[in-house]
Amino acid sequence: MSGIERPAPPSPLSPSARLLLGPGPSDVHPRVLAALGLPLLGHMDPEFIALMDETQNLLRYVFQTENRLTLAVSGTGSAGMEAVVVNLIEPGDSMLVCVNGVFGSRMVDVAERAGAKVTVIERPYGEVFDPEEVRAAVKRVGPKVVGIVHAETSTGAWQPVEEIARIAHEAGAFIAIDAVTSLGGVPVKIDEWGIDAVYSGTQKCLSCPPGLSPVSFSPRAAELIANRKTKVQSWYLDMSMIQKYWGSDRVYHHTAPISMNFAFREALALVVEEGLEARHARHALNANALKAGLAAMGIGLVTVAGHQLPQLTCAQIPDGIDDMAVRRRLLNDWGIEVGGGLGSLKGKAWRIGLMGHNSRQANVTLLLAALETCLRDLGSALAPGAGLAAASEIYRQAQKSTSN
Template identity: 50%
Template sequence: MKNGQRYEPLTVPRRMILGPGPSSASPRVLRAMSLPIIGYLDPAFFDLIDELTGMLGEVFKTEQRAFSVAGAGSAGMEAGLVSLAQPGDTVIICSYGHFCERQIIMGERLGLNVVPLRTEWGRSMDPGVLIDALKQHPETQLVVAIHAETSAGTIHPIAEFARIAHKAGAMFMTDVVTSLAGCELEFDEWELDFAYSGSQKCLAAPPGISPVAMSERALDYIRNRSKPPTSWYLDLSLIADYWGKDHVAHHTAPVSMIYGLREAVGMALNEGLETRWKRHEANASALRAGLEALNLELPISKGDRLDQLTIVKLPKGVDDVKLRAQLLDEYSIEVGRGLGKFAGEVIRIGLMGESCVPANVFALLNALEKTLPEHGFEVGSGAAAAAASAQLVKNPSPLFTG
């Protein structure tokens, strides 16, 4: 202790988090985070993870493996890449955003023969591009593509990508960090081999644990590959064995994060997945109506855009950093910055999970209406709230329960 300083209990500011994630966690989830610790080999804890395994299966819509990786969504990403291909294997990574580029960096570090398949940011990738690439690389072991790219605000037809990959004899891995519990996802029906997500987006749990689903085929592959994955911590077969019926000890499980994830998944299932998807759609529609009433440009077209995350083009002359700082300082509202090709040109507004309610839509639109003119962009008075309200009258948001 320096100079006799005493560390008082931590306090944190109250924020309205409307960025790309983490998003707010539900009070019920936060309460679960403060439950007492029990051992990760305690039979009572095994009961909990057995229950959670079934619940995760419902959220991913799979009867195959569902469990969680003890780390951020990026740990789920790396677990898939290190487990589902060996150094030297050809892996096609579709790239239309910042997080696709992260997959490429990871794959290259792991010594995979990465074939990047780069298409335009802000548009859904045409499946024909993948068909062509697989013709050129018939030796491909694994195809990787992101379902909902938060850096570009786009959704991609992963069910079709998976069919194309399988037809060419490759496995298919996908990132559902932003899509899980926020829009349709059918792990078994779409024949996905591995999907990793995050806890901190549409599930409304704290960040730091990555729920995943894996096909039996993928698990067989890992168990039978000629050399085990270079990572012990992120070896999906070892993690699956801890979550499986024998509960084979691996690393110490993140007990509190698993409490929080269980609670969040329980709330999502109580609400009903279809209702939750509808809630994301309705609030995003209201937000878009309001933003358009402010004369802001939404550059992602209707068929390609996400409901969870809306990309807004910054009007000429509006400084990204200053605008976001003002929203944070004066309204305690966080919105996201642009990344990669969109850096400095857009802001990203997330409406996910706990944050995805009409109150937040109105609060943000009001803050923008007050703030933007101070940055030299004129907007009509009250128009945004009126437009959002009209849209919500026409297409109401389900009440957030759970």
């Protein structure tokens, strides 16, 4: 046989400039890009081993935890979700999953594939759970694990989890949370809240490319994993083996994604340099300006008041406005990516991310200006500059309160 013929070499890689204001990935900080482009070390090199230790130490601060079992899984956030579920769950175990968006539903699917008997409680997209309804379900089901999404990337809903963790513990259950979109944008206090297992992603408020999933397990969860009766169904995500590579044994498991770990360490270093409080305050300020601007333009939000994530604003598309026409124009004319709606919100919502490095006044201003231009051109009766003026007022007030 002659085989498959050699194709023409592709043209040089030259992606257009983008401003990633969707639900993630967000733009990567230049220092993180530089770290990504460094020549490699081997995955058993003493310098790489030292880097892993440093990374764990930085990550413990970002997760606000002393958990020994704190590391980066070698896959994206969904791999982290799967790692948490398959390590805690053995076939036949009961799991209660709280679903108010796409990522809660995904957790149900992952848990069922792990052999869990899953009970679901639901809230409409854009709402959050009241601890009392979780308490009632926990009482009814007696689950081994309660799973809930801290920051629902499909709706922008910000779920308080501290009280729910208490409820789970009082019933002897473990609590696992999805912090993919929350980490680095709003407080995630693993130890103070008593969270047993958490997974996140690198490509949201940490301003690192997608490819790793930071996870952390409480000592109680680590003990559960150590005492399993069955092997974890995923070899790749088996924490009992992975922790021997990240721990003092340094037993080879799989080849770590070296470059992504370089980038991740740099991204964590940036969070440490800024400090969590300052970082959260920055996210809050820019979100307030964006929301004020949208409100002044007559654009409502999907998410209930009081539970809107600052890093991800889920805006209702105004009546009569074509979702794709606006998003295509934003992308083509300004290079701005904004996310569309997922699941039941498809065509009805825009998901606007101001995450990590991207949470900046310049980005808020450009987005509002571009959106106003788009909507005006599409025939919407906007007061010119109303959005920009409202956002600007938020920054003026913030400056005044800082200088006082």
